Amino acid sequence: MIPLKNSLIKVSLFAGIVLLFSVSLHYFLDAQMKQLRYDDAGVWNQISQGGIDADVLIMGSSRAATHIDPAHISETANKSCFNLGMMGHNFYIENARYYYYLQHNRAPQIIILSLDYESLQRRSDLFNHTQFLAYLNDPAVAQATRAYNGFSKYDYALPLLKYVGERTLIFSLFNNYFFPARNKPDRVNGFLARDLKWNADVDKVLDTLKAYSVSPDSLSLAAFESFLKDAKAKNIKVVFVHSPTHLLGQQKVVNRKEIMALYQKYAWQFSIPFFDYATDSMCSQKSYFLNATHLNKYGAALFTRKLIVDLQREGILPWLVTTKE
Amino acid sequence: MNKDALLFFMLFNSIDFAFFLPVVFGLYWFIARHNIRLQNVLLLLASYYFYGSWDIRFLALLAFSTLLDFFSGIQIHDAQTLIRKKVWLTFSVFLNVGLLAFFKYANFFVASFAELLMNIGFKPNFTLLQIVLPIGISFYTFHGLSYVFDVYRDKIKPTKNLIDYSLFVSFFPLLVAGPIERATHLLPQIQTIRVFDAVKFADGLRQILWGLFKKVIIADTCAQYSAPIFNQFEHQSGGALLLGAILFMFEVYGDFSGYSDIALGSARLFGFELLQNFSFPYFSRSIAEFWSRWHISLSSWFRDYVYIPMGGSRVGRMKKLRNVFVVFLLSGFWHGASFNRILWGGLHAVFMLPSILWASSQYKHTDIVAKGRSLPTWTELLQMLSTFLLCTLALIVFRTTSLGDSFRYLKAIGISIFDARIFSEIFVFWKQSMGLTPLLLIVILIVVEWLNRTKKYALDELAIRVPQPLRWLIYFLLLGMLLLFAQRSRQFIYFQF
Numbered sequence: 001m002i003p004l005k006n007s008l009i010k011v012s013l014f015a016g017i018v019l020l021f022s023v024s025l026h027y028f029l030d031a032q033m034k035q036l037r038y039d040d041a042g043v044w045n046q047i048s049q050g051g052i053d054a055d056v057l058i059m060g061s062s063r064a065a066t067h068i069d070p071a072h073i074s075e076t077a078n079k080s081c082f083n084l085g086m087m088g089h090n091f092y093i094e095n096a097r098y099y100y101y102l103q104h105n106r107a108p109q110i111i112i113l114s115l116d117y118e119s120l121q122r123r124s125d126l127f128n129h130t131q132f133l134a135y136l137n138d139p140a141v142a143q144a145t146r147a148y149n150g151f152s153k154y155d156y157a158l159p160l161l162k163y164v165g166e167r168t169l170i171f172s173l174f175n176n177y178f179f180p181a182r183n184k185p186d187r188v189n190g191f192l193a194r195d196l197k198w199n200a201d202v203d204k205v206l207d208t209l210k211a212y213s214v215s216p217d218s219l220s221l222a223a224f225e226s227f228l229k230d231a232k233a234k235n236i237k238v239v240f241v242h243s244p245t246h247l248l249g250q251q252k253v254v255n256r257k258e259i260m261a262l263y264q265k266y267a268w269q270f271s272i273p274f275f276d277y278a279t280d281s282m283c284s285q286k287s288y289f290l291n292a293t294h295l296n297k298y299g300a301a302l303f304t305r306k307l308i309v310d311l312q313r314e315g316i317l318p319w320l321v322t323t324k325e
Numbered sequence: 326m327n328k329d330a331l332l333f334f335m336l337f338n339s340i341d342f343a344f345f346l347p348v349v350f351g352l353y354w355f356i357a358r359h360n361i362r363l364q365n366v367l368l369l370l371a372s373y374y375f376y377g378s379w380d381i382r383f384l385a386l387l388a389f390s391t392l393l394d395f396f397s398g399i400q401i402h403d404a405q406t407l408i409r410k411k412v413w414l415t416f417s418v419f420l421n422v423g424l425l426a427f428f429k430y431a432n433f434f435v436a437s438f439a440e441l442l443m444n445i446g447f448k449p450n451f452t453l454l455q456i457v458l459p460i461g462i463s464f465y466t467f468h469g470l471s472y473v474f475d476v477y478r479d480k481i482k483p484t485k486n487l488i489d490y491s492l493f494v495s496f497f498p499l500l501v502a503g504p505i506e507r508a509t510h511l512l513p514q515i516q517t518i519r520v521f522d523a524v525k526f527a528d529g530l531r532q533i534l535w536g537l538f539k540k541v542i543i544a545d546t547c548a549q550y551s552a553p554i555f556n557q558f559e560h561q562s563g564g565a566l567l568l569g570a571i572l573f574m575f576e577v578y579g580d581f582s583g584y585s586d587i588a589l590g591s592a593r594l595f596g597f598e599l600l601q602n603f604s605f606p607y608f609s610r611s612i613a614e615f616w617s618r619w620h621i622s623l624s625s626w627f628r629d630y631v632y633i634p635m636g637g638s639r640v641g642r643m644k645k646l647r648n649v650f651v652v653f654l655l656s657g658f659w660h661g662a663s664f665n666r667i668l669w670g671g672l673h674a675v676f677m678l679p680s681i682l683w684a685s686s687q688y689k690h691t692d693i694v695a696k697g698r699s700l701p702t703w704t705e706l707l708q709m710l711s712t713f714l715l716c717t718l719a720l721i722v723f724r725t726t727s728l729g730d731s732f733r734y735l736k737a738i739g740i741s742i743f744d745a746r747i748f749s750e751i752f753v754f755w756k757q758s759m760g761l762t763p764l765l766l767i768v769i770l771i772v773v774e775w776l777n778r779t780k781k782y783a784l785d786e787l788a789i790r791v792p793q794p795l796r797w798l799i800y801f802l803l804l805g806m807l808l809l810f811a812q813r814s815r816q817f818i819y820f821q822f
Binding site: 003004006007010011014017018021152154158160161163164165167170 | 340354358521522523526527530797800801804807808809810811812
């Protein structure tokens, strides 16, 4: 019994040191994550710090984040505006970010909801999962991320485990700690301008990409309906926007008409204005795009102006300043 | 239980296992330490829980296989005539091999037969069966077979205790990927009460840690780079393909020997010594030596139950040649139902030819390379490199999914070597796609293993050689590396066998 007791004391001492170190490192890394100013993690941090209190909120995927510039809206409509667009994600988790936003910020008057063909088709993996690391203890974030193939049940409960294998991130967090100047924001009010051009590689990818169908899933549909009902109950004006997708990209989605009809159905049901730019002249010009689904910096600037004019024309945004075409 | 729960399996490198192991350990040493029956029942229940966490339905198969060999063993022993002994042995072998054939090889035979008919002009209309391969079936079937063979040869008396026998077959550290134990080695340990030994306990934990290092850091990091190369090999340069194959060599070694280390370490925590499965195989100077150091429990199984009964090496040269080919082809087939795996075995048999045809001492390396010296001689170095390269070439056949792919993969490497651009291609690929991390990790592995090649595993006897503060520093360092390099949900390669 004595050898067993002695061995267990030794192991407990060792495990205690490991645990102490793990907990300390866990809190250090979480704290550093919450200081990040770039990437989607930076947007989460801005949201959690509060004080955004935007009048106009832009929601959606990377197409929202890179297509609609809140600064233009603020300038022309004299309304504060913030972009909640999330890279690589669909409505289900964008919705979670929106509710997290409401926990820390005032509800908006207007939501510009950018809808893609894939908005209601939840991806299975938790793309760019590191953005959630600092917020896994938030119930809304935890609930949303659990619906994806990303974190294990232990990541939510045990210290440090969620950082296992994230060596690039860990090094960059230490780097930011020792060299704070390197922690630079890459977005302005959530908007990311991408100064890139359509090149031959994009054509190659398009050539190899087969046409595909989109299937909205039940979780996303339920979240979408619930979101629309809630916005209506809170008297928040929701606007659907389908921003330009290049024609070559549109052709890849076999059932795009069905998907747009589904959005149209919701628009009618909830009396929501729907601005669809699928037939806009921009959609045939590669110079506005960096790939088939994303506008570049110039395309985004032009599109934002177009959108503002259309929103003003419909009386959704006020005509305070004349926009320059 | 939902579908996800059925698909879940408690891997050695999972958090579930990190909870499971201490719980079983605590119950074992605190509740059952004075009672051998309780010790064995507890370990058996833990082992069935461990296996059932993958798919509870296949517990019945495990139980059937156990009962089959348990009763066959008794019948063989009690049989009054040789014929009756043979009948019971045949019955057991037939059912064991039949189960294995059904679950592992049925679709292979059906598909191969269909292909054969098509090649001679028929249009067969077969549908493949939807068969799930039960994890560990190849391992526990071989456990059972070794038991009935040993009882038949009077090497061991059959146990009449079903709990003891069941634990021998299904002891959780070795259940799903070996080492393939022998009743002569493990049963006596099961039948003796285990007393806690602090040295063994510490050694077990150390071996688990080293196994995790090899699996989680070496194997999984190499897999990250080798998998894309193999998956899209048509688009890679010859140099990249050779590099991919070398990385796969370290992946498969880290994966399987890491698993074995965790298995041996876990068993030691409960007072058991399992068979050593790996002994620094990449420091082998010939293929014959390689097979005495790689998956030792399988090699020795085939040696004892196939090779020696066929005459072994105490026959003429041609028969010896036949015996070697039979063993290696069977070994290849054991690794998977495909022509690639059979050819892989066949290639190793071909590589063994020099040691068979010219039974020179230069092919029989039973000692440890460069024993008593820090560095190998140039000859030893060349021998080790050539053995490693031969194994790499064979492993390409093992890893690719068809013989055509194997041929194209090897051809691309051959062309690059012929054009003398292989090294520049390796360098370019390394620089563009990999960086220094995998190279550094492999170098660490090689250096640590080389320095400890006389031990059972690299951290063996660390308690004697290194003072405690430094030892703990090494452990913290290894845990730190696990934090940085571990990846989510990586399977063990040998589970598929």
